[in-house]
Every structure is written in C-alpha cells, then in structure tokens.
Amino acid sequence: MSSSNIFVTRPSLPPLAEFVPYLERIWDSGILTNGGQMHRELETALAAHLRVPQISLFGNGTIALVAALKVLELEGEVITTPFSFVATTHALKWNGLEPAFADIDPVTLNIDPARIEERITERTSAILAVHCYGNPCDVDAIEAIARRHGLKVIYDAAHAFGVDCHCGSVLTHGDLSVLSFHATKVFSTLEGGAIVAPDAEMKGRIDRSKNFGIVSETEVESVGINGKMNEVQAAFGLLQLRRIDAAIAARARVAARYDAGLAGIAGIEPVPSSGQIRANHAYYPVRVRPSFPVDRDTLYEALKARGIFSRRYFYPLISDLPMYRDLPSADPAGLPAARAAGAEVLCLPIYPDLSEAEQDRVIEAITEVGR
Ligand SMILES: Cc1ncc(COP(=O)(O)O)c(C=O)c1O
Incomplete structure (x- = not known):
C-alpha cells in the first residue's frame, strides 16, 4: 500500500494525547461497559447535539438495526430498498422477516414512495427506508402511506448523522431511526451505532433489549441480545463530538x-x-x-x-x-x-x-x- 494511495474515506483521528484523559477516567472508574459514565455522557451529549428526544447507544449499527426491528415486534414482510449496504436487508432476515424490495427514485436514489405502495400486501408490517448518502427520504409521503396502511416505519439513518430536513433533525421521523458510528462514518465510536426513539418508554424497551432483555436480577422480559456499547467506544465518541x-x-x-x-x-x-x-x-x-x-x-x-x-x-x-x-x-x-x-x-x-x-x-x- 503506497503512501500516495487515496482511499474513499479515512477516519479522523484526534491527537492521541487528547484521548488519554478519557482512558484515565475509565481506568479510575474500573467500569468498562454496561452503561458506565462515558456511556451516560455520550447519550446525553448526542441527544442534545442531534436534537432528538431519546437515544440508545449500541456496539455497532447492524445490531442496532436488528434490535430496532425486534422491539417493534414486526411480522411478515417489510418493504425496503435494494440500493443500500447489505446490513439493511440482513437485519430483516435476522428477525425472520421477508424483505420486499421497492424501486428507488431515479434522482434521489432513495426508496420511491409510489413504488412502496405497489408492494403492500396483507402480510406487510413495516417500511425500512434508508436516507441514502445522507439525503433525506421523502419522509412525509412515506409517513402518509404508513398511516393509511397501519405500517411501522424504521429509517436506516446510518449515513444521516446531523442531517436536518424541512422540520429539524431527520432522525425524528418514523417510529425509530438507526445510526451507524462505524470508523468510516461522519461520526465514529470505532464501531458503534444507536437507535433514536420518540419517548422514554420506548428507550427503556430498547435499552433492555440490548442487555439480554434483563429487567432486574430475577426478571427477563424479552429475547434480548448483547448490543451494548463499551466505555472506550463511548469515550472515543465524546472526543469526536468535540470536533x-x-x-x-x-x-x-x-x-x-x-x-x-x-x-x-x-x-x-x-x-x-x-x-x-x-x-x-x-x-x-x-x-x-x-x-x-x-x-x-x-x-x-x-x-x-x-x-x-x-x-x-x-x-x-x-x-x-x-x-x-x-x-x-x-x-x-x-x-x-x-x-x-x-x-x-x-x-x-x-x-x-x-x-x-x-x-x-x-x-x-x-x-x-x-x-
Ligand atoms: C446504510 C447502512 N446500514 C447499515 C450499516 C451498518 O452499520 P455498522 O457497520 O455500524 O454495523 C451501514 C454501514 O456500515 C450502512 O451504510
């Protein structure tokens, strides 16, 4: 690999010395994961920065997508775009859901609302749309279709960190929006992701779902998974957010x-x-x-x-x-x-x-x- 190669992206790394104080705080606390201080700080900071009601951090964007679909208890078919990263559709299959591909708008390259409607059957439970390249979907049209047919809407917002559309953050649309904080993304926690939720009740369900469905020492409410973000990831995110x-x-x-x-x-x-x-x-x-x-x-x-x-x-x-x-x-x-x-x-x-x-x-x- 020659030093003169130019890649499609390169992670932005802050000076290492700026990361050390964060690591010292983690070492001092002795808490490495399971919702430590870095995790709490990053959730608070991101909710404010992105102007969203609630956010739950995850270890990567794919597991966040899988968990988002799971907590909505979807069944049958979900209409989605074929023009995305493969994780979008894989997340449906990991939930036992059948993808139904609808064509994209030839200009915006986002799922075309007119094509969504053609794909709706009695087995359709949701629409999984992607804000491709960070260009917002036609959220009003998608939400009108969802309302008409009683469907849930999940946005794969892996590309849409910090994007605003006509009515503020694009992340506030749909039932849930899912972010990726992979190293190649605009905002990164090395690996990482998040679900944006509308209220504290839904955030609670999501938080429990990423922690095996655990409610208390003796109570497990759902078939959860391990989707937690660790303290080093969260610390890296806090540092990234500064820039x-x-x-x-x-x-x-x-x-x-x-x-x-x-x-x-x-x-x-x-x-x-x-x-x-x-x-x-x-x-x-x-x-x-x-x-x-x-x-x-x-x-x-x-x-x-x-x-x-x-x-x-x-x-x-x-x-x-x-x-x-x-x-x-x-x-x-x-x-x-x-x-x-x-x-x-x-x-x-x-x-x-x-x-x-x-x-x-x-x-x-x-x-x-x-x-
Ligand atoms: C559209 C889209 N969805 C989902 C993902 C999965 O995110 P992650 O790599 O954080 O698992 C990515 C990127 O990797 C993506 O580009």
Whole structure:
C-alpha cells in the first residue's frame, strides 16, 4: 500500500494525547461497559447535539438495526430498498422477516414512495427506508402511506448523522431511526451505532433489549441480545463530538471543490443533494452517464490504477445477492432505477483531511480518463 494511495474515506483521528484523559477516567472508574459514565455522557451529549428526544447507544449499527426491528415486534414482510449496504436487508432476515424490495427514485436514489405502495400486501408490517448518502427520504409521503396502511416505519439513518430536513433533525421521523458510528462514518465510536426513539418508554424497551432483555436480577422480559456499547467506544465518541462541526465543515469544502472541479466534465453528474437543510457530506456520489467516454467500472479501474480507490456504493444491488435474488420482488424488471444507479454510481474520496492536492489528483484523473 503506497503512501500516495487515496482511499474513499479515512477516519479522523484526534491527537492521541487528547484521548488519554478519557482512558484515565475509565481506568479510575474500573467500569468498562454496561452503561458506565462515558456511556451516560455520550447519550446525553448526542441527544442534545442531534436534537432528538431519546437515544440508545449500541456496539455497532447492524445490531442496532436488528434490535430496532425486534422491539417493534414486526411480522411478515417489510418493504425496503435494494440500493443500500447489505446490513439493511440482513437485519430483516435476522428477525425472520421477508424483505420486499421497492424501486428507488431515479434522482434521489432513495426508496420511491409510489413504488412502496405497489408492494403492500396483507402480510406487510413495516417500511425500512434508508436516507441514502445522507439525503433525506421523502419522509412525509412515506409517513402518509404508513398511516393509511397501519405500517411501522424504521429509517436506516446510518449515513444521516446531523442531517436536518424541512422540520429539524431527520432522525425524528418514523417510529425509530438507526445510526451507524462505524470508523468510516461522519461520526465514529470505532464501531458503534444507536437507535433514536420518540419517548422514554420506548428507550427503556430498547435499552433492555440490548442487555439480554434483563429487567432486574430475577426478571427477563424479552429475547434480548448483547448490543451494548463499551466505555472506550463511548469515550472515543465524546472526543469526536468535540470536533464534529469542524469535520463536517471540512467535508463541505471538499464537496464544493468537487462541484466546481467536475462541473465541466460531460457525463459526470454528482448525485444531487435533496431535501437537506443541513447536509453532512458523508459521501460524494457521482453518476457516470453514457455520455462519458467509458463506463463506471472502467473509470473505477482506471482510478484504481492511479492509486485512487473510489467505491461502487451500492453495487451489486442487495436484491441481486444469492440469498435474496429469488424473491419475487428482486426481479430486475421491477427495479429499473436501482439497476441504473447500481451500474452508474461511483463514490469519490471525501473526508475532512483530504488535501486540495489529493483532491486535484482525483479530478485530474477523471478529466484524463474522460478525454
Ligand atoms: C446504510 C447502512 N446500514 C447499515 C450499516 C451498518 O452499520 P455498522 O457497520 O455500524 O454495523 C451501514 C454501514 O456500515 C450502512 O451504510
């Protein structure tokens, strides 16, 4: 791995010396997990920062998704998007739920409300939507459909840390929203995740569910799991939170430079930001249109040959994977917009410390391949 390689993302690491006092506090307390002081502090700080009523921390985003679906006691089929990271659909299968794939909007790349309605059957219990790349879903339309048909709504908000839509934090929509704090995300706790809940009663259920369903020494209320975040993870999160605004501002500068630098290249179209009042610039996805001289995969390989490691999020589509492709809703004929996005989207390197020189290398490489 050459030092001049440029990856799609790189975790922001604060100076190690700033982490040491947090570790000293953990050592002094002798408490390493099970809701220690770091955990309590991070929950309080995140609820305030994100302006959400309740938040429960988890050891990773996938287990948070699994637990969110479990506490809502869903059955039968759940309508979801094929254009996401595989964890979205896997979380349904871990709950014994059947995914029903609905196509995405060809512009926003989020699940298309009109296509959701077509997939509703008498076995449908919920909608699991994803704020893809941090672009808010059409939350009003989705919630209207859910109300009409008596469905629950869960948002996979793994990409949507700190994103605001027309009515404040996008995380307050639906029955529950689930975040990922993986090392590659805008806000990280090394591995980690969270569920945003509307009230203390629901938070209580979620908290017990991530602790084996335990209520007291002698009482277990549900088939819970171990989804707890430990104290070192929570401490890392507290440290990250101190710099999060600067980190997102740095991402915004990178995004603006791409907007300008790629503007003249025919066939390279940034996926539009849609619906945010405040974006987090978690990704910089572009579509490689047929008017570009080579296709997306050829561009991806050409960049790789130049030491630039972009990512084809999300390819292959989840609905094309062996464990899902035989579902009736996975039929490619019913998912044309997802198919096109899966073939055309490329996520370019973006992270707070990406230098202008490195970014110029990416822009120049795309320009060169496009000549
Ligand atoms: C859309 C989406 N959902 C779920 C996850 C799973 O989160 P985690 O890696 O924290 O388990 C991720 C990212 O990894 C993701 O991008």
